[in-house]
C-alpha cells in the first residue's frame with residue numbers, strides 16, 4: 001500500500017512561519033481536502049509535497065523513500081496541477097497536452113504513433129467538453145475551458161499521487177461534478193489525492209478527510 005508521509009515540516013516565508021512541525025500522512029485510497037484562508041500556506045505546503053520547494057525542517061517520503069533522494073521515481077507516480085493552468089497560450093490544447101506527455105516521458109501506445117496521440121487526447125478533450133476547440137490556441141479559450149484543458153492531464157497519465165491546487169477554479173457546475181467524480185474514481189482505484197479549494201467538496205467527490213491550515217501571524 002502506497003503512502004505519502006510528511007513529517008515535522010516547517011515553512012518560513014519572509015520571516016513569517018507559515019507552519020511548523022506539520023505532519024500529514026496520505027494513504028492509498030484517500031482524499032485529503034486541505035483548507036485554510038488566503039495566505040495560510042496551502043500552496044507552499046503542496047509545493048513541498050511535490051518536491052518543488054524544500055522545507056526549512058522536516059521531510060517527505062513516498063513509500064518510505066525520501067522524495068529528494070529519488071525524485072524521478074516519485075515524479076513517475078505524481079501529477080501536480082498548480083493553481084495556474086500551466087498552458088502555453090500560443091499552442092492548441094492538443095499541442096499543449098502532447099508537450100506535457102513528452103515532458104513526462106510517457107512511453108505507452110500513445111507515443112508510438114503520432115496519430116494515436118491525437119486520437120487519445122481527442123477522446124479526453126471530448127470527455128472534457130472541448131470538441132471543436134482542440135486546435136484553437138488556448139489563449140482564445142475561456143478561463144473555464146483552459147482549466148478543462150489543464151485538467152485533461154488527469155485522464156492522460158496514470159499516477160498514484162495527485163496534488164491539486166485549486167483545481168475547481170473557473171469551472172462551471174458540470175465541470176465541478178466531472179472533476180469530483182474523477183477524483184472519487186481515482187481514490188476508489190487506490191490512488192491518493194490532496195487538494196485545496198475555497199469551495200467545499202460535494203458528496204460527488206466521495207469520502208474525504210479535511211485538514212486545516214490556520215493563518216499564522
Ligand SMILES: Nc1ncnc2c1ncn2[C@@H]1O[C@H](COP(=O)(O)OP(=O)(O)OP(=O)(O)O)[C@@H](O)[C@H]1O
Nearest residue numbers: 013014018036037038039040041042043044045083
Ligand atoms: N516565494 C515566496 N516568497 C515570499 N513569500 C512567499 C513566497 N511564496 C509564498 N509566499 C508567502 O507565503 C504566504 C502563503 O502563501 P501560499 O500561496 O502558500 O498561501 P495559500 O494558503 O495557498 O493562499 P491562497 O488561498 O490565497 O492561495 C503568503 O503570505 C505569500 O505571500
